[in-house]
Amino acid sequence: MTIAGGILRNRRRLFIGFLALCVVFIFANRMRGGSLNAMPRYLKDVGTGPKVSELDALLYMVTKTEDVLPEDFDTGSKRLDMRVFASGRDLSKKGWKKRVTEMRRTKPMVVFSKSYCPYSKRAIKLLAGYELHPAPHIIQVDERSDSAAMKALLGRTTGRSTFPNIVWRGKSIGGSDELQAMHDRGELYDLFADDGWEMGQ
Missing domain, CATH: 3.40.30.10 (Glutaredoxin)
Known part of the structure; x- marks a missing residue:
């Protein structure tokens, strides 16, 4: 394995990890928003x-x-x-x-x-x-x-x-x-x- 190849693999892993975190963050936000919107109106206001x-x-x-x-x-x-x-x-x-x-x-x-x-x-x-x-x-x-x-x-x-x-x-x-x-x-x-x-x- 060359040094350049190792650096590329490490960058690829970091990039994939970053994308995974973004997906989790977006999904969590949507779930949080969905649960709030699904609540009865009077409970949301309170x-x-x-x-x-x-x-x-x-x-x-x-x-x-x-x-x-x-x-x-x-x-x-x-x-x-x-x-x-x-x-x-x-x-x-x-x-x-x-x-x-x-x-x-x-x-x-x-x-x-x-x-x-x-x-x-x-x-x-x-x-x-x-x-x-x-x-x-x-x-x-x-x-x-x-x-x-x-x-x-x-x-x-x-x-x-x-x-x-x-x-x-x-x-x-x-x-x-x-x-x-x-x-x-x-x-x-x-x-x-x-x-x-x-x-x-």
Whole structure:
């Protein structure tokens, strides 16, 4: 065997090995794509999106549906399946975008409260003084069957597990003390005015 012949054989083996790897890679990609396309539409949407926040999804559930979280539901530390918040509804990215946009337009502020909590009552009374339209949407968490799961989920998504928890356009702005401080500094009025809310005062 000549040196030149040995080099040619080695190159041929490398080339054949490279082609084999390419075939395996292409086949694997097609199999992966085929399995995704074969999935039901609602499962594909859950697995790849939409990029709606869990908090927005929860806000939609409590303001627009009568659904509740299962009593033994484990909120854990992982992002939840969007079917939890919108069972039987369009789970596509477009569907969620439409729901969140409509929710923020009609329910821009949601107050997670406890009916017996003096701090919750104080915050609700303060907000009532602004005579806002649309009015803040009040959720009495203690009167719901999913109160424990909701408290845990709010703690994970907003960093706040105490009540009241005041959420404005998908973001928690704090509780009673924070709300009072914003009111005293005039920031709460500015927030509502800049956002275009109708106010009675």
